[in-house]
Every structure is written in C-alpha cells, then in structure tokens.
Amino acid sequence: MSTREVITTEKSPKAIGPYSQAIKAKGLVFCSGQIAINPATGQVVAGSITEQTKQILGNLKAVLEAAGSSMEKVVKTTVFLRNMDDFAEMNTEYAKHFPKNPPARSTVQVARLPREAGMEIDVIAIA
Numbered sequence: 001m002s003t004r005e006v007i008t009t010e011k012s013p014k015a016i017g018p019y020s021q022a023i024k025a026k027g028l029v030f031c032s033g034q035i036a037i038n039p040a041t042g043q044v045v046a047g048s049i050t051e052q053t054k055q056i057l058g059n060l061k062a063v064l065e066a067a068g069s070s071m072e073k074v075v076k077t078t079v080f081l082r083n084m085d086d087f088a089e090m091n092t093e094y095a096k097h098f099p100k101n102p103p104a105r106s107t108v109q110v111a112r113l114p115r116e117a118g119m120e121i122d123v124i125a126i127a
Contacts, residue, residue, distance in 0.1 A: 003025065004023060005025070005067075007021055007022035007024055007029065008020065009066035010039065011039060011066070012034070012063045013037035013038075014039075019032050022066075028124060028127055029067040029073075029123075029124070029126070029127050031123045031124070033121065033122040034056045034060050034121055035052075035114055035115060036053075036055040036056050036119070037059070038055065044117055048089065050090075053090050053121075056119065056120070056121045057121065061097075069125045069127050070125070071125075072100075074123045075124055075125060075126060076104045076105070076123065076124040077104075077105045077121055077124075078105070078107075078122050079105065079107040079108070080109075081107065081108070081109050081118070082117075082119065086119065087107065090107075103123070
C-alpha cells in the first residue's frame, strides 16, 4: 500500500482553494502551482516579472524544504505566463535559482491566473 503525505508550511502561502501546498508520494514531491503571494501578508507581490519569479521560487523552496527536499532535487517545472513577452525576464531570474543542472521545464502562455497574477510555477522534485 502506497503512502501519501500532505506537506504544509507557514513559510509559503496557504492554499487559496481545496488543494495542498504539496504531496509527497513514492519518493517524489509534487508542489502545487504558486503565484507571487507573500506568505506574511497574503497579498500578491506587485511589481516586475523578476520580482514575481523570485517570490514564487522562494515559496516553492520553502515547500520543498518542508518536504525534506530542495531546489537542487527539482526534476520538472511548469511555468505559466500571462504574457509570453515576459519570458526573457522570467528566464533570467529563474536561472539564478537553478544554476547547475536545471530541471526539465515547460513554459506556456495562459489567458488568466488566480488573483490576476502575472505567472504561476509548479514543480516536481525528488523527496
């Protein structure tokens, strides 16, 4: 019988719907998509895509650490951008968080995101 562990941390925003921050199962951590919410204020970070990317990846790092994982163990990410014109700016900040052996990644443009966010990122990592 497989085990499934719900992961939560106060260092990342609380879920804004009926989902978990992450699920740990079969040696992997599946992090729900994060938008640029400051966990201290509960508000979406205003500002550039660079600032949003930094906040999102910081939130995901906190969830991964709560699961006993890390950014270095991320194997796959998905980036959802409201405007593909933001790709280069997002990519510059994103690269700082994965300096060596970056994970596989998909990047797609979407029409709309929760709380009118400019982007969202989810990750899968080794536990």
